[in-house]
Amino acid sequence: MSRFIEEFEAYCATYGPPERLELMLCDLNAVLRGKWLPGNEAEKLAKGAVRLPLSTYAPNILGEEVEATGLGIVVGDPDGKIVPVPGSLRNVPWARGHVAQVQVEMQDESGGISPLSPRQKLQDVVDRFKANGLRPVVATELEFYILRPRKTAEEAPQPPEGVPNAQNYDLKVLENSEEILTEILAASKTQGLATDTLIAEYGPGQFEVNFLHTDDPVLAADTALLFRRLVKGVVRKHGMEATFMAKPYAACPGNGMHVHASVLDQDGLNIFSAEHGVSETLRAAVGGVLATMREMQAIFAPHMNSYRRFQPNSFAPTAPDWGLDNRSASVRLPETRGPGARLEHRIAGADVNPYLALTAVLGGMLHGIETRPDVPLPLEDPAMIAAAPLGHDWRQAVDLFAASEFAAELFGEDYRRIYSTVRYDEIDQLTRIISPTEYRYYLGRL
Numbered sequence: 001m002s003r004f005i006e007e008f009e010a011y012c013a014t015y016g017p018p019e020r021l022e023l024m025l026c027d028l029n030a031v032l033r034g035k036w037l038p039g040n041e042a043e044k045l046a047k048g049a050v051r052l053p054l055s056t057y058a059p060n061i062l063g064e065e066v067e068a069t070g071l072g073i074v075v076g077d078p079d080g081k082i083v084p085v086p087g088s089l090r091n092v093p094w095a096r097g098h099v100a101q102v103q104v105e106m107q108d109e110s111g112g113i114s115p116l117s118p119r120q121k122l123q124d125v126v127d128r129f130k131a132n133g134l135r136p137v138v139a140t141e142l143e144f145y146i147l148r149p150r151k152t153a154e155e156a157p158q159p160p161e162g163v164p165n166a167q168n169y170d171l172k173v174l175e176n177s178e179e180i181l182t183e184i185l186a187a188s189k190t191q192g193l194a195t196d197t198l199i200a201e202y203g204p205g206q207f208e209v210n211f212l213h214t215d216d217p218v219l220a221a222d223t224a225l226l227f228r229r230l231v232k233g234v235v236r237k238h239g240m241e242a243t244f245m246a247k248p249y250a251a252c253p254g255n256g257m258h259v260h261a262s263v264l265d266q267d268g269l270n271i272f273s274a275e276h277g278v279s280e281t282l283r284a285a286v287g288g289v290l291a292t293m294r295e296m297q298a299i300f301a302p303h304m305n306s307y308r309r310f311q312p313n314s315f316a317p318t319a320p321d322w323g324l325d326n327r328s329a330s331v332r333l334p335e336t337r338g339p340g341a342r343l344e345h346r347i348a349g350a351d352v353n354p355y356l357a358l359t360a361v362l363g364g365m366l367h368g369i370e371t372r373p374d375v376p377l378p379l380e381d382p383a384m385i386a387a388a389p390l391g392h393d394w395r396q397a398v399d400l401f402a403a404s405e406f407a408a409e410l411f412g413e414d415y416r417r418i419y420s421t422v423r424y425d426e427i428d429q430l431t432r433i434i435s436p437t438e439y440r441y442y443l444g445r446l
Contacts, residue, residue, distance in 0.1 A: 002046045004084045004102075011089050011100060018100040022092065023050065023082060025104050026118055026225060028058045028422055029302065030353035034082075034104060045102075051079040054106060057116035058418055061303065066425045069418045071116075080106030080114055088222070090191045094183070094233040103222065116418070118355035121411055122218050125362050134271070135264040136362050137342075138220045139196075139213040143255040143350050144231055145248055146180065146205045147241040157248045159204035160240065165252075166202055173200040181207070184234050191230060193223050202315065203252035215264065217358050224257065224354040246301070246349035247308035253315035254308065255350035259361050260334070261285075262342035263369075272341040278324075278333065279341070286322050286331050286343055287375035288368020289361060293320040293330065293347065296360040297390055298401035298423060300348040304430050309349055310392040317346050319387040323379035330390075347390075356411075363410040394431075398423040 011018075021042065023034040033056050037045060044050055055071040065072035088103035108114045129136050148158045160177075167173045174181060181198060188195045194212040201208045209227065214220050228244050235242035247254040263271050263285070272282035293300075301307055309316040322343075323329035324336070332344040343365075348357045367373075377384040391397055401407050402420035411419070 003086055004046045004089070005042065007087070007089045008042045008046075011091075015091050015100075016098065018091075019098045020100075021045065022099060022101040023084075023104045024101055024229075025052065025056060025082070025106065026353070026355065027056060028116075028118060028353065028356075028419060029061050030118070030225060030228075030355075031059075031061075031063075032225075032229060033059075039098075039100070045082065045084055045104075048081045048083060048107075050082040052082055052106060053077045054080040054108065054114055054116060056080075057106070057114060057118075058422055060422050060426045060429070062426075062429065066422050068425065069421045071418070078109075080108055083107055083113075085119075085222075090226075092233070093187045093190045094230070094237050103226075115412060115415065118353050118359075119218060119221070121415065122221055122355040122359045122362075125359050125366065125410065126217050128366060129263070129362070132366075133266045135215050136217055136365070137213050137215045137262045137264060138217045138358060138362075139211050139260045140220055140224050140354065140358075141208055141210045141256075141258040141260075142224055142227060142244065143201055143206060143208045143253075143257075144228075144242055144244045145203060145255065146177070146207065146235055147243060147248075149239060149241050157241075157243070163204045165204050167200045167204060167206070168202040170200045174198070177207075180235060180238050180240070183238075184209075184231055187230050187234055188227065191226060193227055193230070195227075201253065203249065206253065206255070213260065213262075217362060218355075221354040221358050228350075244350040246303065246306040246351045250308070256309070256316060256346065257348045257350045257352055257354065257357065259345040259348065259358060260342050261345065261361060261365060262340075263365070270339050270341050272336070272343075273338055274336055274341070276337075278336050281369060282333070282336065282341060282343065283375050284368040284372045285365040286333070286368065287373040288366065288371070289331055289343070289345060289364035290320045290322060290376065291373045292360070292364040292367060292406050294390060294397075295400050295404035295406050296364065297347070297397040298419075299356050299360045300352060301394075301397060302349075302353065302423070303351055304394050304426070306349050306351055307392045307394050307397075310390055318392075319389045321376065321379055321384075321387045326379050329379050359410065363406075367406065394423075395427050398427065 018039040021037040024032040025034045082104045085103040092099040113120045196210040317330040322331035345361045407416045
């Protein structure tokens with residue numbers, strides 16, 4: 001009996017047979033794609049009899065194939081065999097009726113997980129740590145906004161009625177949103193998502209959830225991905241809308257995904273810990289993520305809207321710098337001694353693909369540990385020279401990624417090419433659209 005069938009039978013013993021199984025494949029943009037399978041056809045999935053085109057891993061944000069990638073119909077759009085991700089079968093408590101979901105991957109012609117899988121990219125870098133006798137430990141924090149329901153996709157967002165413009169840590173805001181937030185936490189518990197604290201963030205209708213640390217970075221990325229789906233589903237059930245868009249309001253803070261990361265050795269000891277000051281290993285890891293941050297910005301800021309977070313006074317770090325417990329820094333060191341010694345990477349938006357973002361963070365850390373690059377002075381040092389800001393131009397960021405030797409080494413040359421090609425296609429399509437602002441200020445005056 002396959003492991004999935006064992007899991008399915010255990011699920012049915014707890015919840016009863018589901019009406020349908022939702023098969024969820026994470027694409028390059030972290031959009032979940034897949035199929036609905038009748039609940040009585042679990043055997044079909046277990047036997048590998050369900051298929052999708054391999055190009056499903058790499059459409060653009062519009063959902064279109066990008067011919068220049070060499071995927072899709074230009075090569076006959078071959079299928080991959082869908083396989084369930086072990087341990088990912090979960091109940092969907094916000095759905096109408098009895099629904100179960102399961103994450104899936106696709107196998108290529110060799111029988112292995114397709115190299116197009118973002119999830120596999122993260123597993124690959126975790127395996128590199130293991131080959132060095134190391135075990136990364138990570139936790140993410142996700143910010144999101146709850147909005148009034150919109151009538152059309154083009155309509156601008158509006159915060160819920162009655163929320164303050166600045167609600168940072170406001171317990172009254174949590175009380176007023178208790179029904180929705182309680183259901184989000186309850187659904188997270190049902191799905192086994194390791195949520196920790198929940199706070200009201202600065203922006204109107206903005207919240208942040210922290211997840212518990214885990215020595216399984218792939219599970220941490222799974223959790224971030226599934227939580228985004230969960231929040232949207234629960235909030236929609238309550239007649240509202242939720243978004244993890246990087247910058248939904250021009251004058252309010254954006255949504256980020258902060259990553260806390262440390263590394264354990266074979267004895268389970270934190271290699272970043274020092275009795276005094278910052279350990280050389282932690283300093284090297286910081287140097288690695290700073291040295292690769294510009295080349296990885298296209299991963300941490302994947303979309304056109306993402307770059308609004310990198311404008312001056314945007315409530316987000318905008319330069320590759322670091323500091324001790326300094327929230328204005330791109331890399332913050334909350335603790336440097338004991339089991340909690342770690343770095344906090346604060347650049348990524350909540351709109352990222354969490355697998356690719358964690359791959360870039362951990363890959364940068366490993367690069368630093370292995371190569372020991374020069375590390376600039378921290379922000380607290382009076383002799384510190386301010387770093388040049390990160391770019392706020394989408395195309396320039398993609399250009400840096402497309403030419404990056406580090407990106408080719410971390411993700412593979414072919415994936416670097418495919419990722420860049422998809423982004424260039426999105427840039428060409430989305431930047432051609434004339435905005436309402438241009439019509440408002442130019443059409444009648446010029």
